[in-house]
Amino acid sequence: MSLTSAPPALAAVTAPRPGCIGDRVLRNEDGRFLAGHGEYLADLDVPGTREIAFLRSPVAHARIRAIAIPEGAEGRVFLLKDLGDIHPVRAVLTSPGFRGSDYPALAADTVRFVGEPIAICLGATRAEAEDLAQEIVVDFDELPPVVEIEQALDPASPSLHGWPDNICFVSTPGGGDLDAAAKAAAVTVSREFRMARQCVVSLEGRGVMAWWDRRLQELVVYSSTQQPHVIRTVLAKLIGVPEHQLRVVAPDVGGGFGVKNNLQQEEVAIAALARRLKFPIRWTEDRREHLIASPQAREHRVRLTAHADAQGRILGLEAEAVVNAGAYSIWPWSAAMEANMVAGILTGPYAIEAYRGRGVTVVSNKAPLGPYRGVGRPSACFTLERLVDEIARAVGREPHAVRIDNMVRPEQMPYRTVTGKLFDSGDYAESVRQAAAMIDVPAVRARQTRENGKGPRFIGLGFASYTEQTAHGTDEWIARGLTEVFGYETATVRFTPDGKLIIEAAIQNHGQGLETTLAQVAAEELGVDPADVVVRHGDTAVSPYGMGTFASRSMVMAGGAVGRASRQLAEKVKRIAAHLLQVKPDEVTLAGNCAVAGARSVPLKSVTDAAFLHPENLPAGEEPCLDETTTFQPLSGTGAFAYATHAVVVAVDTGTGLVEILEYAVAHDCGTMVNPMIVEGQVQGGVAQGIGNALLEESPYDSGGQPLASTFADYLVPGAPEVPTVRIAHLETPSPFTAYGIKGMGEGGAIAAPAAILNAVNDALRPLGVELNETPITPKRILTALHDARTERAR
C-alpha cells in the first residue's frame, strides 16, 4: 500500500445532519439554471467582440499546396504564420516507446482529418465569418487516408507522422502465470468485441473567447473548459505569455463529459491571436463542428480470451485492445490513454491472478480521440462482461452467479490487482445479489419461458459489474506516464465580515452539483447553512491552483480540500467564539450558524465581526481574518474504487431489430454519499449515455475518411422516451483512503450500461442462434444477424 500523505482526520459520517454530508439538499445552482439565467460563453456580452468561423479541412489527408485569401480580407483571415511564435501541441507520455507527434494550432503544411482547423476568419457575426471562410481557396494535394483500425495496423499503409508505421504505443500490463491458468482450465472462451467511435455531445458545444486587458496587462481567455488552471499553464508555455499575465475563466459550462477536459487547438489559436489584436474575439462551436471536429471517443477492437474452471471461476485472462486514436495526440492525456486504460483494467472487479494484456494505440485520419465519460472503462466492462456471460453459458450456470463467485471478496480488501490497482473497500458480490434481487431473476426467467418464441418479441436479461477507479492520485498519473501529475486538489474557505461563507475551488462545476455538495461539506464542519454558501470556481483569478473536474475526482478531491480547510477554520472560529463566550474552545460546537457551548451561544456573525472588524475582541495572540487554503490528496495513489452491478431486462423485436428497455436496476457503492439525490441523478444520467452507447450512437466514416454523421439526423442520442427510470440501491462502504470515506462516482452509470444491455439482447436472441458483440446494436446489425442465423440453420 502506498500512502502519499498523512491519514485524513475526516472520518466517515454515519448519521447525516440537516444540510450536511448525507442530506438530500436541493441544489444551490438550480435557481439560475432553471430560470435560464446561467451565463455561458455565447451569452457573454463584451463590446466590440468579433465572431470567429474556422476554415476547416474538407479532406481527410492532404498536403496544403497554397491558401488563397480573397482580396480585401486582410485583418480578417489568420493562418498559423499570423499567430506569432507559438509552439505546436506535443502530447506525449514519458513511457519508453511512446511515439510523439506535433499538433499545430492551425494546419499549415498537412491536414490529417476532416474538420482540422486551417484558418481563423473574423466577422461582425458568425454568418459573416462563415461567408469569408467560404471564399478562401485551399489547394490540396490529397494523400491516401488511413481510416479503419485494420488499415492503421497494416504496415503497408501510409505513415501519418513519419514513423515506421502508424502504431503510437503498445502497453503490456499483466502478471501471474497465464500458461498455468490455461493448462488448469476446464473451459477457454474467446471472442472479438468492437465498440464504435462516438461523439461526446455535450449540450453546450465548446467555445473560446479572448482579449487583451490593457489595465491589468493580461490576456483573458474565457473557455468552456473543465480545467481552467491547467489550461492556463499549458497555454502560457505554448504562446509565450507568462502565467501571471494570463487569466483563464470557465463561465457556466453546459456539460463536459470529457470533451472539455483537453487542451483544444482552438484555445491555442484564439489565445495567440487575441494577444495581437485590440478587440475581443469569440468562437462558439456549432453542432456540426462538434460532431466532426471535437475530440471523439471509443473505437475499440478487443480480443479477449478467458481460461476458467468448471464453475466458471476465471483463472487467467488474455487481452489485446486496439484503439483507433485518430490523427493527433491530445494534451494532456495523449493518444494512448484509451488503449492503456482498457488493457490496464480488463480484470474488472474480479480476483483474477493471471493476466496478459496488450494495449495498442494506432493513429488514423479521423478526429483525435479524447476522454469521454468512463474513458476506457465502458469498453473494458463491455468486453469482459460479455465474456463472463459466455463463460457462464459454457459451464451451464446463471451469469450473475458466476459473477458472484469471481468477485474480489470483502476480506481481501484492500486488494492489489494483477495490474497494480488497489481496490480499497466494499462487498462487490453484494452488488450483484442486490441487483439480481431488484430485477427478480426467477420472475424474468419465468416470463421468458412464457413469452419467448410465441411472437416476434424476445425478452432478455443482462448483468454487468465494474469497478470505477476515481480520484486518481499521484501514483496513478505517474504510472500512466503523464507529463503533468494531477494528484491533488485545492480549496480556500473564507468567511466574510457579515458571517457568510465563500468557498473558492479550483474544480469546475458543469452539472455535478458541486456548488451544493462543497457547501454541504463546509456545513458539516462549520455549522453554516449550505444554501447560504457561495462556491466560486472555474476561474484562475478567484481560486488557488488546482486541476479541475474530470476522472470522477472533484467530490473526493475538492471535497477533501474543503473539508480540511473548513476543519482548520472551525478550530479558529471555536477559539474566537470561546473567547466571546468565556468558555474553553473544546466546549464549543458549530451548528445552525452559531457557535454553541452548552446553553450559551453566539452567532457566527459575531465571530466574523470580531475576526475582521474588531481585532480588539480577539483572544490574545489570535490573528485577524478567517480564511484557510488547503490541498487534499487521497491516501492511496490509485484513488478510491466505486463499484456497481447493473441489471436490465429488454425486449428485442425480431421484426424490426428495435430494442426496448423494460427494467433497469443499479446496485452501487460510492462510499459516503454527500448528497444521495445528486448521486442518483448521476447514475440516471450515466445510464442514459450508456444506452446511447449501446443502441444509438456511432460516428462512421467512409473509406475516404469523411465523417458520415455530421448532424443530429445521423448521430442519434437518446431522448427522454428512450431512457427508463433507473431503480437504484445504495451500498455505502466508506473508503479508508479519502476524507469522509467518499468515493467518486460520476462516470459509473455510463460504464456498465453497454455491457448490461448487450448481455440482455444476447440473452434474448440466444434461442435464435444469434450473438452480437459490437456496439451500437442497431436494427441493421440485429436483423442482419437474425438473417444470417436463419440462413445458417437452413443449411
Add this chain to the structure above:
Amino acid sequence: MKPMPFDYARATDVPDALAALADAEAGVRVMAGGQSLVPMLNLRLATFPRVVDISKVAELRERGETADAVTLGACVTHGEIEDGEAPEPAAGLMRHVASGIAYRAVRNRGTIGGSASLADASADWVTTLLALGARFVIRGPDGEREVAAPDMFLAPYFTAMTDQELLVRIVVPKTSRDATWGYYKVTRRSGEYGLTIGAVILDPARDRASVVLGAASRTPLACTATAAALRGAPRWTDALEAALRVAVAEDLARGDRPFEPHEAIMVETTILRAATQALGVS
C-alpha cells in the same frame, strides 16, 4: 451553421408568390413552415438568393370539405391537423399521422404542402397522401392544374411541379365511414424520420384497399399485390398472413432496387403490422 445571405420576402397572396417565382433565373425558393429549408440553408447545403415566405397567405391556410373530399390549403400545419383543426377525411388516419411527425415544435410550423412539395421519400405525408389517393392542386403561370398522387412524387426531392409553380391545396378523398386503417412507422428513436413506413387503408364498402410502403426506397412504393390480397379479407388468418407474405415479396420485387436482407425483414414487418392494425388485430 449560419446561412449565406439571402433576400427575404413575404408573399401577400398566391399571385404575389407566383410573380416572385416567375423569373426562372432568379433562384427563388418558396418557404412554408421552413422546417426543412431553414436547416438546409443553415448547413449551406442549399443556397438561394431569395426566399419567398408563403406561410401567411390566407388562401393557403384555408380548409374545407365536400361530401366526397376534404381540401387542405398547402400551409395547414401538422399541428393543426393533429389538433383536429382541419377536417378529417379518413377515420382519424390523418390526425394520427400528424401527431407522429417529428416533435411538436416542428409540427407547430411545418406544413402539409411544404412536406409534399419537398417530396422527401421518408416524410409521413408523402406516404400517407399516396395511400389516400390525394390530388394536388398546383398553380403556375399557365393557371391551375391537378396532379394525382401517383404522378406527383417522381424521385427523391423531385415532384411533378416546375420551379414556377406553387402547390396551393391538397384534395383528399373521404373514405367511407366504416373504413379502417393501419399506420406503422419504424424509427430508431422517437421523433426521427421513419426507417420504414407502412400505410394500409381498407374500405370494404367501396371494395378498396390501399397499401403503401414509405421511406424504404427512392419514392413510396404502392404495394398493389398486397392490397389485392387484403381487399375483402374479413379478418386475420394464418392463410391470409401466408398470402400477404407472398404478396409483399411480389411488391418488393418491383421496388427501385433490391432490398438488403435486414431491410427485407423490416419492410415485411412494417407492412404486415400496418395490415394487422387495419384488420383490428391487437
